[in-house]
Amino acid sequence: MLCSKRGWNRNYNFIIPIILLCLTCFGCARKPWTDPLDEKQAENVIQLLETLNSRAKLCSEGIDGEVTLSHKNLINKKAVKGYFQLLSPTFIKFVISNPLGQPVIAITSDQHSFQLINTLEKKYISGSVYSYGLLSDIPPALLKGNWHDWIRGIITIDPAVVHDIRQDRKNRGIWVLVERGKDADYQKIHLLIEPGEGNILSRIIENNTGEVLARITYKNWIPVGNCKLPHIIEMTDLGYNTELTIRLSDVLVADNLDKKDFRLTAPANYIKQIIP
Numbered sequence: 001m002l003c004s005k006r007g008w009n010r011n012y013n014f015i016i017p018i019i020l021l022c023l024t025c026f027g028c029a030r031k032p033w034t035d036p037l038d039e040k041q042a043e044n045v046i047q048l049l050e051t052l053n054s055r056a057k058l059c060s061e062g063i064d065g066e067v068t069l070s071h072k073n074l075i076n077k078k079a080v081k082g083y084f085q086l087l088s089p090t091f092i093k094f095v096i097s098n099p100l101g102q103p104v105i106a107i108t109s110d111q112h113s114f115q116l117i118n119t120l121e122k123k124y125i126s127g128s129v130y131s132y133g134l135l136s137d138i139p140p141a142l143l144k145g146n147w148h149d150w151i152r153g154i155i156t157i158d159p160a161v162v163h164d165i166r167q168d169r170k171n172r173g174i175w176v177l178v179e180r181g182k183d184a185d186y187q188k189i190h191l192l193i194e195p196g197e198g199n200i201l202s203r204i205i206e207n208n209t210g211e212v213l214a215r216i217t218y219k220n221w222i223p224v225g226n227c228k229l230p231h232i233i234e235m236t237d238l239g240y241n242t243e244l245t246i247r248l249s250d251v252l253v254a255d256n257l258d259k260k261d262f263r264l265t266a267p268a269n270y271i272k273q274i275i276p
Helices: 005-013 015-019 039-056 129-135 147-152
Strands: 033-036 063-072 077-087 091-097 103-109 113-118 123-128 162-168 174-179 188-193 200-206 212-224 227-236 243-253 271-275
Touching: 039 162, 039 174, 039 188, 063 091, 077 147, 091 147, 113 129, 123 129, 129 271, 147 227, 212 243
Parallel strands: 123 271
Antiparallel strands: 033 162, 063 077, 063 243, 077 091, 091 103, 103 113, 113 123, 162 174, 174 188, 188 200, 200 212, 212 227, 227 243
16 A cells, blocks of 8 residues: 555655755764874875875766765664765755655755745745754764765865874774864864775764764775775764664766756745755
């Protein structure tokens, strides 16, 4: 039996803040890094970072594919499937569909502004990502992060801002600590990098008091065009035991993607809401 329209509304309303990375993130755990590397080892890591910076420049082509978003906490567990597009430097589109393949939620963003169409409620919402995030209690640090790079697993690091390089407690790779200025919304980024392939395995983001805002784990790296792409992105250490998993599949290079593809037009009979 098909769900009622009201049921679909209840099932899909939760996905809107999730798509905008609505992560209320606080947490603490045993530090996964141990001793600092010696000078020679640290120099080798700096050379690796320079290689990764060059590699990131090759990842500018647009990509698209299928996506499954899974969200769980102490109360419930839900998953939705749909379609995504990414275009450098910051353009993102998600189209979430029901089991019949019909679009339910479409949302696009350039990281500063967003547009959203809810076909069930016949609503069109647009405006500032930052304002919407504050209304939804999303930490400002996450609102100002580079979502495109976070999803693609790209890192671009100026060696001058590297403050520490340490061994991993489980010998998975090398931890690199990057610190931002005092006025930044988040001051520390810990990156676990696999020395052999140069894949990023984990990204831990902390605020200026050392609280974890997000722990992102990357798995299942598969070549797509000029780059490797993580096909599983897990976000844990979140408030209220919340976890978010992004699973990508059938990902291909989309050479014809353009900025105009990330604009949504409000249907004439839809309720329009603008968030300044």
